[in-house]
Amino acid sequence: xxxxxxxxxxxxxxxxSAVSFAEAKIAxxxxxxxxxxxxxxxxxxEKLEKTSDYAATKAKLDGISADYKALQESAKKDxxxxxxxxxxxxxxxxxxxxxxxxxxGQKLQKSRQEAAEAIAQELGQKYQAALKQVVxxxxxxxxxxxxxxxxxxxxxxxxxxxxxLINKAK
Numbered sequence: 014x015x016x017x018x019x020x021x022x023x024x025x026x027x028x029x030s031a032v033s034f035a036e037a038k039i040a041x042x043x044x045x046x047x048x049x050x051x052x053x054x055x056x057x058x059e060k061l062e063k064t065s066d067y068a069a070t071k072a073k074l075d076g077i078s079a080d081y082k083a084l085q086e087s088a089k090k091d092x093x094x095x096x097x098x099x100x101x102x103x104x105x106x107x108x109x110x111x112x113x114x115x116x117x118g119q120k121l122q123k124s125r126q127e128a129a130e131a132i133a134q135e136l137g138q139k140y141q142a143a144l145k146q147v148v149x150x151x152x153x154x155x156x157x158x159x160x161x162x163x164x165x166x167x168x169x170x171x172x173x174x175x176x177x178l179i180n181k182a183k
Contacts, residue, residue, distance in 0.1 A: 037154035040147075041165040044158070045133070047175040048140055054132045061128050067121065074117040081110045136179060143178035147171050 061067055084107055
């Protein structure tokens with residue numbers, strides 16, 4: 014077979030595979046987003062945020078942030094006139110505030126992560142059932158996670174449909 018015939022054959026094969034690829038329905042889902050967007054998840058996070066421990070930690074973090082900003086602004090405004098001792102004192106205070114902010118931020122993040130894991134565990138079966146229902150109804154042949162898809166337009170995303178079905182499930 015000469016070069017021209019090989020090129021024509023290759024082009025024909027590419028066209029056939031493109032046609033068959035176009036017939037397969039492709040979709041994207043964010044499993045975590047589907048579960049954490051449910052009414053149950055939203056209610057749990059609201060409840061978590063109202064607990065005394067979470068609220069106290071959040072208030073502490075907000076106070077630390079305000080103190081940090083005030084110290085930074087003071088250093089920016091008046092820092093050039095400070096003595097070396099004062100500069101070192103403020104630098105230590107800022108470092109202490111950063112450490113406190115990091116600790117309290119991690120504490121809040123851990124609380125939210127634990128709540129998210131509990132929600133995912135609780136809604137796992139409902140998620141699987143809802144996902145199967147959408148995949149079957151829309152005849153999806155290829156389902157991708159959010160990291161697998163570099164780009165997808167909204168019509169390919171079935172996350173909201175799955176969330177709606179989870180919310181409706183009893």
